[in-house]
Amino acid sequence: MTYQENFQKWADFADLPDYLRRDLENMDEKTKEDAFYTNLEFGTAGMRGLIGAGTNRINIYVVRQATEGLARLIESKGGNEKERGVAIAYDSRHFSPEFAFESAAVLAKHGIKSYVFESLRPTPELSFAVRHLNCFAGIMITASHNPAPFNGYKVYGEDGGQMPPADADALTDYIRAIDNPFTVKLADLEDSKASGLIEIIGENVDAEYLKEVKDVNINQDLINEYGRDMKIVYTSLHGTGEMLARRALAQAGFDAVQVVEAQAVPHADFLTVKSPNPENQDAFALAEELGRNVDADVLVATDPDADRLGVEIRQPDGSYLNLSGNQIGAIIAKYILEAHKTAGTLPANAALCKSIVSTELVTKIAESYGATMFNVLTGFKFIGEKIHEFETQHNYTYMFGFEESYGCLAGTYARDKDAVVATLLICEMAAYYKKQGMTLYDGLMALYEKYGYYREGVKSLTMKGLDGVEKIQKIMASFRAETPAAFAGVAVEWAKDYKTQVFKNLTTGEETASPLPVSDVVYYTLADGSWICVRPSGTEPKLKFYIGVKGDSLADAQAKIDALEADIDAKVAAG
Numbered sequence: 001m002t003y004q005e006n007f008q009k010w011a012d013f014a015d016l017p018d019y020l021r022r023d024l025e026n027m028d029e030k031t032k033e034d035a036f037y038t039n040l041e042f043g044t045a046g047m048r049g050l051i052g053a054g055t056n057r058i059n060i061y062v063v064r065q066a067t068e069g070l071a072r073l074i075e076s077k078g079g080n081e082k083e084r085g086v087a088i089a090y091d092s093r094h095f096s097p098e099f100a101f102e103s104a105a106v107l108a109k110h111g112i113k114s115y116v117f118e119s120l121r122p123t124p125e126l127s128f129a130v131r132h133l134n135c136f137a138g139i140m141i142t143a144s145h146n147p148a149p150f151n152g153y154k155v156y157g158e159d160g161g162q163m164p165p166a167d168a169d170a171l172t173d174y175i176r177a178i179d180n181p182f183t184v185k186l187a188d189l190e191d192s193k194a195s196g197l198i199e200i201i202g203e204n205v206d207a208e209y210l211k212e213v214k215d216v217n218i219n220q221d222l223i224n225e226y227g228r229d230m231k232i233v234y235t236s237l238h239g240t241g242e243m244l245a246r247r248a249l250a251q252a253g254f255d256a257v258q259v260v261e262a263q264a265v266p267h268a269d270f271l272t273v274k275s276p277n278p279e280n281q282d283a284f285a286l287a288e289e290l291g292r293n294v295d296a297d298v299l300v301a302t303d304p305d306a307d308r309l310g311v312e313i314r315q316p317d318g319s320y321l322n323l324s325g326n327q328i329g330a331i332i333a334k335y336i337l338e339a340h341k342t343a344g345t346l347p348a349n350a351a352l353c354k355s356i357v358s359t360e361l362v363t364k365i366a367e368s369y370g371a372t373m374f375n376v377l378t379g380f381k382f383i384g385e386k387i388h389e390f391e392t393q394h395n396y397t398y399m400f401g402f403e404e405s406y407g408c409l410a411g412t413y414a415r416d417k418d419a420v421v422a423t424l425l426i427c428e429m430a431a432y433y434k435k436q437g438m439t440l441y442d443g444l445m446a447l448y449e450k451y452g453y454y455r456e457g458v459k460s461l462t463m464k465g466l467d468g469v470e471k472i473q474k475i476m477a478s479f480r481a482e483t484p485a486a487f488a489g490v491a492v493e494w495a496k497d498y499k500t501q502v503f504k505n506l507t508t509g510e511e512t513a514s515p516l517p518v519s520d521v522v523y524y525t526l527a528d529g530s531w532i533c534v535r536p537s538g539t540e541p542k543l544k545f546y547i548g549v550k551g552d553s554l555a556d557a558q559a560k561i562d563a564l565e566a567d568i569d570a571k572v573a574a575g
Contacts, residue, residue: 085113161384161415239304278310
């Protein structure tokens, strides 16, 4: 069906809500094409898109269709999956509560139990709730750190992790089999609540989740001694973190937490920031102002669904340094391993996990403690799969997992990134360095001095619409078809194609098979140890180039990053 036909199908639907009809009426031809040329697909983190009318937008009909597909998947299992049900949570975005209860009503029509949180809750708590309530699946309504016009729909499996590829593919097939989303039926919401088919949950699950978070603390004596006076600034950026992060810090013993009150109120438009993304220093403007006023040691920010953590640390000149996701992962990994070693609780089979596009610095840190690093594809679900493997095969003990995209997890109570527990660990770590007369900045510099000056960069090319999809495909095909001999004058040693599953050494001609599943990723290892990874984003219309280097100093490392980025620009421009 062409985008024009899809558009007309929506325009002809008599019961379309007024706000969606107005959206249709205001579309120019380019917007119409983008909204209807395809369906939202499940990527590394579910489905995510602009709010509005269209098959390539997020709206009640796309949500109903996705949930109808999930219901059919559950019914196909043929066991007690319907009774076990689905946990549902949502963040502070536009239409998030509506999408959550629309989902519950679709499931109820199939006789499938759902547990819906009474108000907004973080993604990691949803992951925990699936496990805690023994649900078959979970739904999280969120667009993570994206700007206000976006929302999304994430599906979780019974282990609390994002749905694994096999089930995700089956779910996609069920969704695609639904020709007309307007025909999806819903149960009566109030009747379903009254019958218990839809159950509202809240504080009871909160309390159990917070118990698990508290258990991740490694050195309570340290917190008791230094935590009460730690000057910490926290902001939820108008999101779900406010629900639990402050409680988690208080129960651990961090009594001097200062909250950016203007950002503590959940709001769909994220009024005080251009984008609620803790990766960006702009999002820390109010936190920095408060930090300077109270002389804060560390500033922490969680994104709207509280699965990503941003951190700023005070530098010697009094200004604040915005840490990268790789730096956050490195300092937390180092602290966890060191604290457990000191306490005598570091297992002999300790394991850490990271995505292939995350810093190799953490690999060096892990090795220095006798721990094993496992590399996985991008998407935290793959780290979740490793946790499951360790628990079932009893071969390794999971200590920590992270991605460069500001997400990590310590503990096995959940299977997704948890910024609440990461906030707790950052604050405990700040107390650890304070006891030694050091700041977090001192700790970071000491880490570089010991393990080497690793630096990473990410270059994103945004290409919207059908033309953008074609451009991304063309660039990927170009890199795949003809491996560059060098980047910035440094020879390529290995070309690793995760789609063809062939890894080739360009010097020796040696070929090996990929140890990871098929994915549209090309990875180059250079002669000086640098690396470049090219992949389309699974959730946004972007082509991403990840870069990792090791230099003789931070300045040298940054110079290598700059040179590689310039060469990538030239290669993309050439074609």
